[in-house]
Amino acid sequence: xxxxxxxxxxxxxxxxxxxxxxxxxxxxxxxxxxxxxxxxxxxxxxxxxxxxxxxxxxxxxxxxxxxxxxxxxxxxxxxxxxxxxxxxxxxxxxxxxxxxxxxxxxxxxxxxxxxxxxxxxxxxxxxxxxxxxxxxxxxxxxxxxxxxxxxxxxxxxxxxxxxxxxxxxxxxxxxxxxxxxxxxxxx
Numbered sequence: 244x245x246x247x248x249x250x251x252x253x254x255x256x257x258x259x260x261x262x263x264x265x266x267x268x269x270x271x272x273x274x275x276x277x278x279x280x281x282x283x284x285x286x287x288x289x290x291x292x293x294x295x296x297x298x299x300x301x302x303x304x305x306x307x308x309x310x311x312x313x314x315x316x317x318x319x320x321x322x323x324x325x326x327x328x329x330x331x332x333x334x335x336x337x338x339x340x341x342x343x344x345x346x347x348x349x350x351x352x353x354x355x356x357x358x359x360x361x362x363x364x365x366x367x368x369x370x371x372x373x374x375x376x377x378x379x380x381x382x383x384x385x386x387x388x389x390x391x392x393x394x395x396x397x398x399x400x401x402x403x404x405x406x407x408x409x410x411x412x413x414x415x416x417x418x419x420x421x422x423x424x425x426x427x428x429x430x
Contacts, residue, residue: 250299254290257283257303258351261358264323268355271319275310276357278340279303280328280369285387287360291347292390298381304328308341308359334372334403335365363387364396372403374414382416382423389427 251257257279268275279287282300303325310316320327339345346359361369367387370378382388388396404410404417424430 250301251283251286252299254287257287260303260323264319264325265353265356267319267322271315273310273312273315273319274355275316276308276359277305278308278346278359278361279305280361284360285366288363288366291360302326306337306340332369333408334406335368339365363390364392364399367391367396368399368403371400371417371420373416379416379419388424388429393429
């Protein structure tokens, strides 16, 4: 039942794919809460805020924050070709994705899943504390940083930086942030 998808360019395409997951969860009798991360999370968040200047994404990444049966939800995610990313990121920590004030529930009538999108600041931090070139390019070329509450983003960066195991890793996008903010004219 796996469904391949070349790329997602609009939030509607992501939501349609999440309806497939919801259907599979109904069939399996599992309920779950998910947080959509990565490019798909950013596409959803930007469209929620009437911005559309973000690259297409090739997949849907989620963090499962709760489930009636974790084995069953991971099986349904696999069938739906949706990728769980729990444990991949050092920061932000999983509990930050569960805080009500740092996420927004999608207003979509799913039956067995609840789907949340992280705050724009939390999504930005995922890119800032990454080592991936694609994440660095996203910080440089999208309006992600401009949309953030700069004071809140600064507080989050300071908190997460304190908790990094190796904050001096030269490959962290964090070390390019000052240059990017300067180039974008963000003080």
